Amino acid sequence: MTTPNKVTDLFNQSVDDSDLSAKQKSVLQASLTLFSEKGFDRTSTSDIAKLANVSEGTVYKQFKTKEGLLHAILTPAIQQVVPKIANDFLTELLQNNNTDFKDFLKWLAQDRMTFAVENQAQLRILIQEIARSDGMFKRLGDTFMGKIAVHANTLFQKYQDNGQLIQWPMPRIARYIASAIMGYILPVILRNDHNLDIAQSSEEVAEFLYRGLKP
Amino acid sequence: MTTPNKVTDLFNQSVDDSDLSAKQKSVLQASLTLFSEKGFDRTSTSDIAKLANVSEGTVYKQFKTKEGLLHAILTPAIQQVVPKIANDFLTELLQNNNTDFKDFLKWLAQDRMTFAVENQAQLRILIQEIARSDGMFKRLGDTFMGKIAVHANTLFQKYQDNGQLIQWPMPRIARYIASAIMGYILPVILRNDHNLDIAQSSEEVAEFLYRGLKP
DNA sequence: TTATGATTAGTGAGTGCTCACTTACTAATT
DNA sequence: AATTAGTAAGTGAGCACTCACTAATCATAA
Numbered sequence: 001m002t003t004p005n006k007v008t009d010l011f012n013q014s015v016d017d018s019d020l021s022a023k024q025k026s027v028l029q030a031s032l033t034l035f036s037e038k039g040f041d042r043t044s045t046s047d048i049a050k051l052a053n054v055s056e057g058t059v060y061k062q063f064k065t066k067e068g069l070l071h072a073i074l075t076p077a078i079q080q081v082v083p084k085i086a087n088d089f090l091t092e093l094l095q096n097n098n099t100d101f102k103d104f105l106k107w108l109a110q111d112r113m114t115f116a117v118e119n120q121a122q123l124r125i126l127i128q129e130i131a132r133s134d135g136m137f138k139r140l141g142d143t144f145m146g147k148i149a150v151h152a153n154t155l156f157q158k159y160q161d162n163g164q165l166i167q168w169p170m171p172r173i174a175r176y177i178a179s180a181i182m183g184y185i186l187p188v189i190l191r192n193d194h195n196l197d198i199a200q201s202s203e204e205v206a207e208f209l210y211r212g213l214k215p
Numbered sequence: 216m217t218t219p220n221k222v223t224d225l226f227n228q229s230v231d232d233s234d235l236s237a238k239q240k241s242v243l244q245a246s247l248t249l250f251s252e253k254g255f256d257r258t259s260t261s262d263i264a265k266l267a268n269v270s271e272g273t274v275y276k277q278f279k280t281k282e283g284l285l286h287a288i289l290t291p292a293i294q295q296v297v298p299k300i301a302n303d304f305l306t307e308l309l310q311n312n313n314t315d316f317k318d319f320l321k322w323l324a325q326d327r328m329t330f331a332v333e334n335q336a337q338l339r340i341l342i343q344e345i346a347r348s349d350g351m352f353k354r355l356g357d358t359f360m361g362k363i364a365v366h367a368n369t370l371f372q373k374y375q376d377n378g379q380l381i382q383w384p385m386p387r388i389a390r391y392i393a394s395a396i397m398g399y400i401l402p403v404i405l406r407n408d409h410n411l412d413i414a415q416s417s418e419e420v421a422e423f424l425y426r427g428l429k430p
Numbered sequence: 431t432t433a434t435g436a437t438t439a440g441t442g443a444g445t446g447c448t449c450a451c452t453t454a455c456t457a458a459t460t
Numbered sequence: 461a462a463t464t465a466g467t468a469a470g471t472g473a474g475c476a477c478t479c480a481c482t483a484a485t486c487a488t489a490a
Contacts, residue, residue, distance in 0.1 A: 044450080065451080191353060204387065239439090270440065
């Protein structure tokens with residue numbers, strides 16, 4: 001439970017799964033780099049073509065529009081940011097052994113921190129989109145409510161019945177867990193910092209959260 | 216201590232302090248609205264002129280460039296996001312009465328939540344900028360280290376000596392306080408939500424933080 | 431007060447440039 | 461032979477910004 005699970009690198013995973021040509025892959029890679037470094041709106045398609053060493057027409061052969069390129073990058077990110085966590089909760093639920101709540105917190109933190117460090121560029125682009133359109137945040141929130149809420153609720157209930165978790169409403173508990181972990185992840189993404197000590201950080205945050213959330 | 220202090224509305228404050236004409240003020244107001252709704256890059260100067268009911272030349276009479284407009288909006292925001300907190304800490308320090316740590320947490324949360332709700336548009340634009348250039352986040356971080364760290368350190372030390380605060384390093388404590396409060400503020404800003412129950416939320420977050428941070 | 435000159439505020443039709451996207455073409459693959 | 465991938469020179473639209481001009485404001489002297 002405390003060992004890190006396999007958190008996949010989104011780019012390599014979704015690129016390998018698709019049957020894109022080498023040139024198209026380098027278009028995606030160049031877009032990922034430039035979007036995260038300069039922002040979507042300040043990246044031109046000719047910039048992308050130059051960095052990818054292809055002609056500008058090639059950029060449009062596969063991804064019909066510039067937005068389509070953004071979509072190709074963000075869709076796998078969005079689909080993993082939220083639903084992957086749902087799976088984590090389920091896995092934890094299905095193992096009926098009574099895992100320590102603190103261990104679960106540490107494992108969750110570890111898992112999401114690993115994901116964040118391995119997908120910094122995508123997450124930065126996602127944050128840019130969230131800040132621009134209030135629709136994106138609501139969409140993520142809805143996905144969370146739809147896919148995670150039920151599992152999280154059940155799991156938290158178990159810990160509450162165990163006497164390991166305070167009797168607060170589930171959204172309140174979720175908010176503190178999410179924001180504390182975000183407190184480690186966001187600075188890393190926003191500073192382009194590549195030196196997050198995940199073992200140390202997840203231990204720390206689990207300790208704090210457990211103190212704040214035990215009955 | 217638990218009563219909210221006066222948190223000023225940035226736009227009205229900085230606009231009234233300046234000697235801008237009515238038209239220039241409406242240019243600023245229109246920019247604020249459009250930048251926060253559509254993002255800086257997707258707002259054209261002709262959009263701004265239209266919403267402000269002025270000619271496009273007027274936009275450029277006072278604020279020489281579009282960037283200058285962004286600057287005029289963000290500078291007061293940046294100067295209040297961080298340094299205002301420094302002042303709060305100082306105020307708290309100078310009242311040498313032994314205020315309860317939990318009361319301080321509640322007051323701090325209340326203060327920043329009020330600020331955030333009253334300056335949603337500016338903060339949303341600031342978040343957009345933070346997400347785009349990693350320089351902005353570092354700049355805020357440096358301002359924090361320069362203006363707040365010392366005061367916060369002294370204050371936390373006092374609470375630690377009081378036996379009200381756990382003996383953790385100051386950055387760790389600051390991180391949890393900041394992220395927990397952010398957990399309430401960010402959703403409000405990113406969803407354009409205008410219904411944050413500040414009294415309830417600040418009480419809640421102070422309760423959680425105190426549980427997690429008491430020795 | 432009022433006429434005068436000067437400074438500033440505001441206008442809106444340009445202007446040149448960048449950019450997303452197209453298209454007519456060639457090269458490669460099957 | 462036919463379909464697909466890749467090319468590179470367009471193209472038109474939109475944009476930030478300018479400029480020649482007019483309207484308003486204001487200081488000062490008759």
